[in-house]
Amino acid sequence: MFISVVIPTYNRLPILRQCLQALERQETGGPLQAYEVVLVDDGSTDDTVRWLDAHATAFPHLRLILQDHGGPAEGRNRGVEEARGDVIVFIDSDLVVTERFLLHHATALARAWDESGDRLCFTYGAVINTHNFEAPTAEPHKLRDLSWAYFATGNVAIDRRVLEQSGLFDTGFRLYGWEDLELGERLRRMGVRLVRCPEAAGYHWHPPLSLEQIPDLVRVERERARMGLVFYRKHPTWRVRFIIQYTWLHLALWELLTLGGLINERSLRPLLRWLIRRGQAGLAMELLRLPLNRFGVRALHAEARQQGHLVG
Structure with missing residues (x-):
């Protein structure tokens, strides 16, 4: 299995650094043969592109794609088009993951494929919200971190062909919200099953309220x-x-x-x-x-x- 991690980003450089550093430390083996990180910069106006260019050697798995500001739906579609993997993992650029994150997704997907005899499923990892910028993965799981969403792009893995058959994201969603759940409705109608994979945990950082x-x-x-x-x-x-x-x-x-x-x-x-x-x-x-x-x-x-x- 070759996984492409697709991440749209817009003006998130401080936490994006931690996100990308964590993805460089991923373990491979078992069903996970290799992976890449496809980062789509959605017209950032901060130092994101300049910093990534200056530190390119530190991120051998990273491929940077640039586009004018068009929103996350357009960014994720562009990332899928540029991806080389047979499995797509979607995360956000403010998510920090553990070293076996991709391996857990790959193992759960491979098991589900074997059990069902098809690839009509996706794995949904846990998302733990945290304000801890210095050590986001130290945050404990909390009851309010539970999500009942069917398909949310903060932490999912899906077979690329199944995703493409769904039609990808609707770029009519140019403002905040709902583009991933709308895609989820189309996946549901295709009979695509949700496989929960809490071991594939991502730590979603956001600044404390002011x-x-x-x-x-x-x-x-x-x-x-x-x-x-x-x-x-x-x-x-x-x-x-x-x-x-x-x-x-x-x-x-x-x-x-x-x-x-x-x-x-x-x-x-x-x-x-x-x-x-x-x-x-x-x-x-x-x-x-x-x-x-x-x-x-x-x-x-x-x-x-x-x-x-x-x-x-």
Whole structure:
């Protein structure tokens, strides 16, 4: 098995360094004969390309592909087109993995192929969220790290031919969100099975919450709402409605949990500031999710009304 790790990146140089260094330390053997890392720079405006050019000898497995800024869907498609492997692993550029990460994916895939007699499956590794920049892989597994998504590109491995038969990612998803789950819906309809592989763990680093991040987090929710409707137009099912929270039930839920909007990003600021100062940025983020979810669901319904959609 020859694995191509496909990674789109945009202005993530500090954590990208750790991501690439970890991928250079991968063990091979058993079903994993060789691997490469296909990094697609999506028009970064920081020092990503300059730094990679200066340190090229430190990354013998790396192939750097450059494109104008077009979003992660376009970047992943470009990476698959350039890849030489028969298996594609998707991770994000802020994910740091352990030394047997690829070997665990390869072993689980090979076992699943043998058991089923076909390659209609993909492996889904664990993603552990962490704020620990110096040692991200030291983060313990937490209950809130569990994901019920069917297909998410933070940590998956799939046969290249199966992936290509699905049609790859829809580049209509140019803003934040849903392009991987939309591809997952097409894979599901093809009968592609999910094989969980928690041993293939990736540590997803993101900076601890600061109050300065709030406007950007609100912007992301607005983009998710717009892309959520793109998802729903392609797959107008109740399953997708629940995935993107496009129901009156979700609207009522977040109105209730935020007391009709009394609990919002402004009213929470003093409490968030207090928690952050006491090293509880994770708890602060969980509290902030309440008004963010309300904002996102309301933005989704407002966008739907503007586009002439009705929801039951």
